[in-house]
Amino acid sequence: MSRISKEISKTRNKFSLFSKLQKDRKLGPDFWTEAEEMLIQADVGVKTSRSLIVKLKEQAKEQKLASPQELTTCLKQNLKQILSSSGRELNTRGNPAVWIFVGVNGVGKTTSIGKLASWQYSLGVQVVMAAGDTFRAAASEQLEEWAQKCNSILIRGGEGADPSSVIFDAIEHAHSASIPLVLADTAGRLHTKTNLMDELSKIERVASKGSGTVAEILLTLDATTGQNGLEQAKKFAAAVDVTGIILTKLDGSSRGGIIFAIQEEIGIPVKYIGIGEQSQDLIQFDPDDFVEALFDFPLEN
Amino acid sequence: MFDTLTDRLGDIFGRLRSKGRLSESQINEVLDEVRMALLEADVNLQVAKDFQESVFSRCVETEIHKALNPAQQVIKSVNEELVSILGGEALAISFAEKPPTIVLLAGLQGVGKTTNAVKLARWFKSQGRNPLLVGADLQRPAAVEQLRTLAESIDVPVFSQESDPVTVVSQGIEKARKTGRDVVICDTAGRLTIDEEMMQEIRQISDAIEPHYTFLVVDAMTGQDAVNIAESFHNQLALDAMIITKLDGDARGGAALSAKSVVGKPIAFASIGENIEDFEQFHPDRLASRILGMGDVLTLIEKAEDAFDEEEAKRATQKLISGEFTLEDFLDQMQQLKKMGPLENIMGMMPDLPPGADPSDVDESRLVRMEAIITSMTVAERHSPVIIDGSRRSRIAKGSGTSVQEVSSLLKQFKEIKRMMKGSAKPRKKSKRKGANKRKKSKPSSRVKQKSHLETPDSGTTGEFDLSDFGTFSN
Numbered sequence: 001m002s003r004i005s006k007e008i009s010k011t012r013n014k015f016s017l018f019s020k021l022q023k024d025r026k027l028g029p030d031f032w033t034e035a036e037e038m039l040i041q042a043d044v045g046v047k048t049s050r051s052l053i054v055k056l057k058e059q060a061k062e063q064k065l066a067s068p069q070e071l072t073t074c075l076k077q078n079l080k081q082i083l084s085s086s087g088r089e090l091n092t093r094g095n096p097a098v099w100i101f102v103g104v105n106g107v108g109k110t111t112s113i114g115k116l117a118s119w120q121y122s123l124g125v126q127v128v129m130a131a132g133d134t135f136r137a138a139a140s141e142q143l144e145e146w147a148q149k150c151n152s153i154l155i156r157g158g159e160g161a162d163p164s165s166v167i168f169d170a171i172e173h174a175h176s177a178s179i180p181l182v183l184a185d186t187a188g189r190l191h192t193k194t195n196l197m198d199e200l201s202k203i204e205r206v207a208s209k210g211s212g213t214v215a216e217i218l219l220t221l222d223a224t225t226g227q228n229g230l231e232q233a234k235k236f237a238a239a240v241d242v243t244g245i246i247l248t249k250l251d252g253s254s255r256g257g258i259i260f261a262i263q264e265e266i267g268i269p270v271k272y273i274g275i276g277e278q279s280q281d282l283i284q285f286d287p288d289d290f291v292e293a294l295f296d297f298p299l300e301n
Numbered sequence: 302m303f304d305t306l307t308d309r310l311g312d313i314f315g316r317l318r319s320k321g322r323l324s325e326s327q328i329n330e331v332l333d334e335v336r337m338a339l340l341e342a343d344v345n346l347q348v349a350k351d352f353q354e355s356v357f358s359r360c361v362e363t364e365i366h367k368a369l370n371p372a373q374q375v376i377k378s379v380n381e382e383l384v385s386i387l388g389g390e391a392l393a394i395s396f397a398e399k400p401p402t403i404v405l406l407a408g409l410q411g412v413g414k415t416t417n418a419v420k421l422a423r424w425f426k427s428q429g430r431n432p433l434l435v436g437a438d439l440q441r442p443a444a445v446e447q448l449r450t451l452a453e454s455i456d457v458p459v460f461s462q463e464s465d466p467v468t469v470v471s472q473g474i475e476k477a478r479k480t481g482r483d484v485v486i487c488d489t490a491g492r493l494t495i496d497e498e499m500m501q502e503i504r505q506i507s508d509a510i511e512p513h514y515t516f517l518v519v520d521a522m523t524g525q526d527a528v529n530i531a532e533s534f535h536n537q538l539a540l541d542a543m544i545i546t547k548l549d550g551d552a553r554g555g556a557a558l559s560a561k562s563v564v565g566k567p568i569a570f571a572s573i574g575e576n577i578e579d580f581e582q583f584h585p586d587r588l589a590s591r592i593l594g595m596g597d598v599l600t601l602i603e604k605a606e607d608a609f610d611e612e613e614a615k616r617a618t619q620k621l622i623s624g625e626f627t628l629e630d631f632l633d634q635m636q637q638l639k640k641m642g643p644l645e646n647i648m649g650m651m652p653d654l655p656p657g658a659d660p661s662d663v664d665e666s667r668l669v670r671m672e673a674i675i676t677s678m679t680v681a682e683r684h685s686p687v688i689i690d691g692s693r694r695s696r697i698a699k700g701s702g703t704s705v706q707e708v709s710s711l712l713k714q715f716k717e718i719k720r721m722m723k724g725s726a727k728p729r730k731k732s733k734r735k736g737a738n739k740r741k742k743s744k745p746s747s748r749v750k751q752k753s754h755l756e757t758p759d760s761g762t763t764g765e766f767d768l769s770d771f772g773t774f775s776n
Binding site for chain 2: 037040041042043045046047104105106107108135136137138139141142144145146190191192193222224225226227228229231249251252253254255257258
């Protein structure tokens with residue numbers, strides 16, 4: 001059993017769609033509705049769910065699939081295919097390589113940085129953290145605690161300092177000290193705030209002028225987020241060159257189904273997922289695991 | 302994504318307009334679209350289904366299919382139902398006889414508990430209270446630090462210490478008693494609903510302090526899981542109300558409806574921005590429109606209902622048909638239109654504007670000038686504009702701060718409207734009345750045409766979407 005499935009089976013053991021469909025020998029008329037509703041309940045979204053079901057119906061006709069099991073397998077394959085396209089490795093090119101973390105408020109940017117830093121630390125890679133969230137009260141204190149845990153250097157400005165310059169300084173520091181990786185935090189911002197999104201573009205611009213390479217801009221997305229996740233991804237991708245998604249809080253009972261729409265419409269892959277509170281609970285995304293876990297979704301009511 | 306419901310309903314309305322009556326399956330067709338919109342707004346699937354069912358039976362019971370403009374009536378019922386579910390009973394905060402009044406905040410990680418604890422403290426302060434904030438989130442690094450910094454900005458003291466959360470809150474309340482603080486707001490650690498241990502901990506906190514109010518903080522961006530979240534917290538804590546956060550984004554906030562349906566407790570506050578003062582008491586009607594994603598159409602329905610007195614509209618129509626329509630009536634109609642808000646907005650609200658019509662083309666100032674011109678006339682002039690000769694024109698122009706040309710053009714326009722109004726009365730029996738035979742064909746500008754519909758709400762001859770559709774609600 002994969003880790004993600006384990007986390008999810010920990011949640012609740014109500015009967016899943018999968019097991020329910022397996023029980024049915026024949027394909028009932030309810031199958032299509034149930035499959036669509038299962039997807040909707042996983043936050044896949046009405047539009048994407050419908051198109052998935054339409055496609056499945058076509059396949060059923062073409063390939064003469066008649067049993068619920070066959071169809072479920074086929075649906076899973078389709079879902080996996082959507083997510084399978086792109087690389088999950090985090091790019092470490094550059095001297096230093098710079099990873100900038102962006103996202104709306106409260107999704108877990110700072111925590112994800114802490115987890116990634118301690119993972120790198122365990123690999124023997126030294127990192128510099130940049131406290132680019134100069135807006136939220138005590139954000140750099142939060143990062144400071146992580147920095148101490150994994151023995152890394154934290155570069156911070158004063159409260160209300162220009163985040164671009166804090167991150168730039170961190171890059172220059174890493175460069176001169178030959179530290180290969182900079183993890184840059186930014187303040188959480190709602191994607192609808194134009195001025196804050198402009199600030200983000202500026203951060204990217206300024207960071208690119210430093211001695212290193214902006215290797216990743218990671219959009220941190222809360223798995224409990226519903227359909228608004230797509231808007232978030234669109235707006236952030238419009239402001240900066242988002243290279244991947246970190247899907248956090250998958251250890252709750254939410255499924256993060258919005259990533260299908262994001263992958264299909266914007267083509268941004270999920271690279272890492274957060275499945276727990278411990279520092280090792282940030283793991284590389286595996287589409288197969290993710291889709292299987294989706295089907296273990298407890299059916300309500 | 303945001304306009305889809307408005308668009309789709311526009312399509313349905315278009316098809317149904319000619320029919321006038323709705324069959325049950327047509328009601329369901331409209332409601333299917335509504336359910337889609339609810340799901341797209343992240344309303345929980347089961348909640349959306351139940352909602353659809355209850356609105357359907359309401360529509361059938363009230364024989365909505367026999368009403369005028371039934372499709373819009375369906376939408377109106379949907380909105381009313383939504384507002385009533387979201388609103389329900391408001392939370393009236395009463396204060397403990399023996400202070401302090403204790404408020405406990407709970408919620409998942411990252412929903413904004415700490416920020417909202419401070420926002421709430423500010424709100425209590427504005428109510429003339431002396432709050433104390435207690436930082437019992439000892440999990441997240443620097444959470445207490447964040448609380449202190451924010452609280453400092455609104456000059457509210459914070460109590461916290463390094464021990465366990467239960468001790469912190471108990472001591473905090475003790476401290477409030479000693480220092481004469483009459484409200485205590487306890488910030489707790491964010492937790493996962495499925496984390497038994499953490500849920501138990503907040504229950505212990507709750508048991509230890511027996512809060513007067515327990516608020517669940519809900520993120521407006523939450524998806525389908527909102528139901529489970531609210532349910533789990535409610536099972537543990539017996540919630541009193543909810544605070545919905547991040548409403549300043551563009552999430553449609555269906556989570557609020559889901560949570561409300563499960564918990565049945567009011568949404569007391571809404572957080573609408575990053576600053577401490579961006580916090581207000583909750584307005585269910587605003588969120589209802591937002592969840593439906595068709596706020597503008599609803600607003601328009603409501604505004605038209607508010608602004609247009611049906612009886613008055615009928616009187617005006619009668620007058621028009623009988624040729625008694627005066628500049629005074631014209632002024633009345635203009636003022637009614639203005640009551641609905643800026644013209645540009647009203648135009649923007651219309652689901653299907655004639656092609657090429659651009660709301661921003663509407664020149665509001667012209668309406669104001671027209672009004673000024675008419676009010677500068679004497680009563681006699683308003684009743685029989687024919688008496689307005691050259692010298693009267695220049696007096697009116699001076700009095701209204703306009704030019705003689707403008708006065709002339711208004712008079713010309715008025716004449717045209719009158720002529721056209723008689724024209725539109727043709728297909729009805731009433732057209733046999735005197736004056737109808739004087740009708741001449743005229744091709745009015747689209748703007749005049751629109752206005753003409755306003756004045757003949759029951760003319761029944763309109764092929765396009767027009768405001769008169771909204772002017773005839775029977776209730």
